[in-house]
Ligand SMILES: Nc1nc2c(ncn2[C@@H]2O[C@H](COP(=O)(O)OP(=O)(O)OP(=O)(O)O)[C@@H](O)[C@H]2O)c(=O)[nH]1
Ligand SMILES: Nc1nc2c(ncn2[C@@H]2O[C@H](COP(=O)(O)OP(=O)(O)OP(=O)(O)O)[C@@H](O)[C@H]2O)c(=O)[nH]1
């Protein structure tokens with residue numbers, strides 16, 4: 132990648148052909164990083180328009196100039212600098228709804244969020260599993276709550292498991308318990324569901340209507356491929372999303388799904404998961420992810436100069 | 438019960454609608470080919486593989502006046518040609534008591550569920566099956582497998598949370614051998630391939646099992662999530678290198694993801710793809726069919 136940028140001819144202004152050649156490589160790099168095709172298309176088009184005719188400063192090559200434009204545009208497309216905090220301004224107990232595909236990391240992320248809220252924000256958090264699909268799902272959240280509770284002087288607990296209760300009923304009971312027992316936040320963990328599963332999408336809509344969550348967080352695996360756009364669109368249209376959590380950023384996937392998510396939902400990426408432990412939750416830093424998507428780690432210095 | 442094809446079809450209808458608009462064109466020209474290539478990229482084949490497939494397709498079909506069905510069928514044929522050699526069914530060896538299967542993969546791909554499904558299938562065939570709850574790390578991973586064990590009628594060897602998975606696998610193998618069990622399915626904790634310590638732990642499970650039977654495990658199956666993009670290549674490369682993967686299983690094909698990465702994997706690694714997961718229930722496991730998969734990728738499944 133950086134070679135392409137270096138190879139462009141020097142001159143006063145960026146020519147159409149300088150930019151086109153570089154953008155062909157950018158397109159490929161983004162596709163290899165799993166950014167969804169329609170998102171790549173519109174990104175490349177926008178950056179081209181922005182770059183052609185741009186001035187090149189005396190001491191940088193046109194390649195460096197394009198690299199900077201691409202990098203800046205990508206950071207901007209990922210949400211720009213600055214972390215978007217969780218919405219904690221609703222009256223207590225504040226409901227958070229966790230949604231996403233099967234195995235994305237919702238339950239683990241629920242535990243991580245509870246630790247964060249109970250630890251640094253000193254909130255009292257109730258974890259409630261609405262997952263009546265996956266074997267032992269409610270037990271999984273309960274065990275996580277015990278673990279996190281021990282680390283936070285008991286500020287995190289889980290809702291008692293009642294066999295046979297359905298998700299909407301569990302959600303109501305969670306909010307009820309949250310009110311009665313003075314919790315600040317109630318995290319509603321849901322079963323994994325396919326975006327094309329109408330019955331289950333309808334179910335989570337009912338949970339949303341019954342609880343009016345302050346945050347509806349879509350948990351997405353950082354390894355997700357092109358399907359990210361379908362998932363994002365469906366969850367956005369059918370449920371409404373206030374934020375995204377990218378899990379498994381501790382892997383070596385390039386993480387292009389982050390850009391697809393942001394482009395389609397418009398919702399900020401609030402956190403990244405960086406491990407299986409409940410402490411492995413980080414705030415989202417677009418500049419790091421931008422470099423990762425472009426595979427341009429080595430160009431950071433180069434971009435600095437431009 | 439919905440078949441592989443129709444389950445796939447539901448998930449594909451969205452993408453195929455777009456493909457249909459490509460296929461109404463009668464002349465196979467550059468524009469059509471480019472659109473087809475984009476569709477393959479959108480199905481996760483990856484830009485390089487998509488280009489190669491389209492280049493071959495161009496050689497056979499360029500400039501022809503063909504119906505949309507013909508284009509679709511030819512393209513599916515091209516892809517199934519790549520997939521055919523890896524479509525190998527999985528059958529436990531009846532000579533082995535037990536046939537030891539170690540199930541591995543990154544987090545959340547569907548390992549435990551797939552073990553439940555396989556156990557169900559072998560129980561239905563009248564075989565005896567024992568499960569080893571080798572995920573001693575994740576919360577309630579043991580209980581999850583135990584529910585599956587109860588569902589399908591297979592005993593589950595489990596230790597305590599945080600215990601030694603290798604020791605547990607050894608115990609499971611010893612017991613299954615004594616009881617002349619047909620199949621031993623060993624579940625493992627999800628682990629990312631770029632974490633050396635966790636990969637080493639997996640290698641240890643194998644080493645320890647070999648102390649009891651140096652031919653075990655007889656199969657090491659890597660479970661991949663169909664939603665995964667290009668990173669699947671790295672997953673297969675590293676798992677194969679470190680634990681000698683013998684075959685692949687692709688899960689969650691009932692979703693909208695089309696699992697095109699399998700084409701890239703077939704080209705690169707030539708590892709057998711044994712089965713696919715098409716749902717969360719015990720019976721949602723199918724043998725891998727190159728033709729059906731290829732048709733699914735090009736959207737052919739959507740036409741009645
Ligand atoms: N390495 C890593 N693993 C993670 C991360 N987040 C979750 N996991 C693991 O991913 C797997 C699935 O996580 P869960 O929290 O059970 O996912 P889920 O979305 O609740 O799954 P379902 O409820 O079955 O849909 C588990 O093995 C977790 O330990 C992460 O950020 N990094
Ligand atoms: N729709 C669908 N869901 C599946 C399929 N296979 C597994 N799942 C779901 O995916 C989620 C994760 O499955 P698990 O079997 O727990 O995955 P795992 O690989 O054992 O996860 P870890 O042990 O945490 O690494 C669960 O919600 C399963 O029900 C499939 O073929 N289709």
Ligand SMILES: [Mg+2]
Nearest residue numbers: 237238262268
């Ligand atoms: Mg869960």
Ligand SMILES: [Mg+2]
Nearest residue numbers: 548549572578
């Ligand atoms: Mg598991």
